[in-house]
Amino acid sequence: MAQNVPLVLRLIASSVTAATRAGKIIRDIMSRGELGIVEKGKNDLQTEADRSAERCLMASLSQQYPNLTIIGEEGGSHCEVPSDWIVTDCDHNVLSQQCPLEYIDISNNDVVVWIDPLDGTAEYTQGLLDHVTVLVGISVKGKAVGGVIHQPYYNYQSVSSELMGRTLWGLVGLGIGGFQREDPPSDRLILTTTRSHSNTMVNTTLDAFKPDEVLRVGGAGHKVLLLMEGKAHAYIFPSKGCKKWDTCAPEAVLTAIGGKLTDIHGNAYEYHKGVEHPNLRGVLATARGVDHSSFVKKIPREVCDALS
């Protein structure tokens, strides 16, 4: 039955189960306590959880979609993975959805999958566990249209390990699942930004908005969740450092819910397979119902010039 379902919907349905399995691997590695931290660059860590979660996602998706371009943050080799890391079942709720007409005839060549096996690595190593997400983004003809965000430690302070975690998905033109959206308050301005990759440009920009509150938290996935939960109006990161695998899934899910994610000039990023990986012009994302262009206009001129 799944074979009759259009590729994009099938991919989201497979990504929901694969991302959930990857989240279990991330929790198991933390419980064992051997993180195997490697420094990839300045302020840029990788752990055994990043490597193992990526191998789980890569093996699971490439087995089912052998002709698809799949790009993962950790760029790991395709070595053997434990058989119980390969999950090939689909989420039935996603499969039963009506696919928007524009994606019915999409072929393998039109699609690139962007995988961030563990977003918020710095925070993971510091025990800020609910900042961690697993991101699977699906781009079609260069646009971020589908996404899965799995938060393996959602509710970890209040429920047992079998009950913690949540997985949400979105497809532009269809909507979202696994999540109840909320609007941010109308009487105050709340911004969210990086906690581990801040600099003068970030702080100058935030000051220009005169916010009532700034939530400095980890992860691109986590910050977009805050926008969709009504806990912040905008996610502002006027700096280099984020990459396509950080923003593809969050952009798609946020767009599907009515929000927007662009560079700081208000222009969309491209996600085709030849694109450069870094998001060189920063990130600006706004919640549904928030005027994105008014945020673009308030970014200080010198910051725009530095990221042009």
Ligand SMILES: Nc1ncnc2c1ncn2[C@@H]1O[C@H](COP(=O)(O)O)[C@@H](O)[C@H]1OP(=O)(O)O
């Ligand atoms: N300078 C950087 N070097 C490496 N990764 C970065 C950098 N800045 C941002 N990122 C990635 O973007 C995510 C969002 O940024 P931040 O948490 O600082 O708001 C980070 O969790 C990290 O993803 P990852 O943890 O998957 O490597």
Ligand SMILES: [Mg+2]
């Ligand atoms: Mg990383």
Ligand SMILES: [Mg+2]
């Ligand atoms: Mg990331």
Ligand SMILES: [Mg+2]
């Ligand atoms: Mg990562």
